[in-house]
Amino acid sequence: MDIFKELKLNIKEIISRLAKKQHITINNELFNNLVIKLSPKQQHGEIYTNATLILAKILSYPINEIGQLLINELIHMHYIEKATMSSPGFINIIIKKSIWAQTLDHIISKKIQFGNAHINKNTILKCTTTFSTYPPYISLRGVVFMNALASILIECGYKTTKQYYITYTKTYILALIHAVKYYISLLVINQPITKNTHNIFLIKIGQQIIDDSGGDVSPLSEIDLFLYIKHYILNNIHNNVLEQLYSLNIHCPIKLCEIAEPYTKSHSGDIPNLDNILKYVNKKHHHIPDTITITCKNNTNCLHTLYVSNQIVSNNTENNIHIPPDDMILIFLSQKYNMPLYINFNQIFDKSRNNVIFYIKYTYNLVCYILHHTKNSTPHSHINLSKLDICYSHYSKEEICLIHLLSLWPQLLEEVSISYDVHRIVLYLQKLSIYFYNIQYKDNNKNLPFIYNNDINLTVTKLALIRALKVIIESGLSIIGINVVATI
Template identity: 20%
Template structure:
């Protein structure tokens, strides 16, 4: 489907042919040359740096090599002209019938247009959200959830075998705080007036947990010591919070394949197993770390610690695996968790984390490299903050959550499709302004509306066509047989070129792990479509339906159908439902 790859193959074959003819040296390696859209569309349809990349191997000046290659490239089917520019760039123009053929390809593939096999079934584990199970999800979690979910959908479209995973951090001090907070709500359920001390969770979301504790245990824990109730109430509260989180995710359209528990991992000896594995390979030693950079903490003192040789694998310093009390560090648990994911068969690991985990990137990459002996790759995507506003003013915190705006509140206000699309209008590591007024206005400045409006406009024409041409067969197969040579206006050709680029865009976005590229592409496609629509308001010859010209009508409907399919294909990658009507 990616015709730029086809041109790469054609030019590689030309290099081999010229080598065989003695015009170029033997053994030329064309793998590094690129074929891509020119930066300036006026320069052509395909640009290649072949001469610039191969000139040293060819022992020729780049421009001389470009001229030699251009003669052969001009012989490729559908090539109408080849120009050599600057020091040796080659710009290629393609005939209109090439784009008409690509339009037929879109119609034949439907929303599968853009599907790729570059993943070749490689197993990828995408871990995302992984919010502490201490309360409802907030809007920051929502951004990580959308980035991770869209990335998983994108990788699946590109031919990877994807596992979507959630890691439950249920073994840290924060779940003890949760249990103590829930216990107070339990007492409150019996009519006791409580005060939430600083350091506990004040949100009203724990009120029903306290009531459920009363319903389940009666007064069993009312006068009990903390040591008696803590573990049981902790487990109960974690389950309640995970139910709440799953509900929030479901409303956002997010489902995971696997939920992994840190507590179970530790209890099943996962941490000890990972440490033993590193120890066997000589990657652990007892040593003393340097004091923290900057102002030394007053309570800091040099002491022997069990350390992982992280610096041998790209980290800045070696990292401790045991605390002073002998228990494992958070880092040790995370090493064990990633070791577990690798052993389950994932050779590519992706973690989507909050921006506050920036200092964790190097050490985790070092750990994965060490544990997998370089066989697994880890990519960590940091999701930056979301600034919630309404008409430019910051939105006040949620009373229910106690400290933040819940994701559910945002979804209820603007719908999950708006949340998902807007969360991907910036790269994950850039801060995002989410203004309720702007994301719901019906204008070109609201990208989710602008893209959905293009899709809905296509379907409005289809409905009108059904009224005016009762016997017209609008199936993709029938429309592909229309006389597409009638589509020769530059606006129509621009749309076809852009739709033909969709497979390349999918592959590039998947390889770079950047799902936000999809929203950019969809906005550009919608913009070109709306431009053609607007031209038709002034030039009747460019309108989509012509009562006196059925062949032109069918050709235009074929173009519209393709546009709607590609937009739908992109929205589905984002996890957004394509809309046929906007109300």
């Protein structure tokens, strides 16, 4: 049972029914501001809602009377144990304990489908990035964000199409073409060339053109050679970009687009100084954000433009630090897309709770480890938790909070599909990890937590929570583009 979805539907029905009694027609936009969330401290209830304030907009009754009307309706719901009102008009709700146990069953049975919706809308996501370095380095943050957002929209029922546009300046391509021509002229006479980071790929392209021409490029006219080199450069850029995307397990169509720009000649005569040209282009296009446009085909007015910041702030003093692709995805998505990306390289490889990446991976691996070692020792793991009258009493306060948090997953997906705040997924996974760490740390059975050989019901109850946690973490990681492979 998806508690939050069920409660939202029921509250909408109650408000509509109460309005109908007063012969009032309700606009669906009224429900856009309806809030149903977990209570932060849970002093008065587990869930709170502002339904009273929503209903007060259409009924001319005192706020207390409106609240009581709603409470009288809510307490008849089979899953609600208690409902009370607190100022300034919020209703606090306590869910029956057996329902929370059913939620765990629902998560485990639905697995990765828990949270799926059926919104029949077609969307197109277009990500545009500009690069100006060679070998081509694209802004991976933008395309990683687009890929994760597309997965979230698909999970929420949207039919989504991804398109990736890479733009380059005319100045940049002309500089590369002239540089390749220069290196070809040196290669054909076997003159030694000093290689560096910039020219090694250009020399490779020049050599490839010579080889494909049978060792002689003289039959080619200036225009043919110019177009020939341009084709090789763009093809090389395309392949490099594909390689970078595949390393992140991102698959989407790529289109290269040229941006017209005045060509600035260098001071070195006919042969452009590549370093100077690149400095010029880099300066002109420094920190240009990636542009992501989101279009809803079913509604032409539904067009959103997001700007993903390419600015990276780091405390790195070393070069060539290798970060695994999955870790890079978590880094890119752990911060809000329109803010400069801060990378603490000193913390990336830190194995502590201060490192979000390590913390999430550690939690998932530990969960898999526990379930792996109990696979054959808990033959009654299929027991329906809702039929265990005492199961909920087995959970500690921290474990109950974790159950509440797990049940939020579908609502979080829906909210992110509207706000596009993909970083909330990573923060949510981090919060799950913190809760689990605190629970595991307090468990008395340190060798293999949550296993009680002398109490099968207690073990099954605890492991149900672990299995549900595994499902949600797998869903969260896979939806942002990470292949979940646990090292057990």
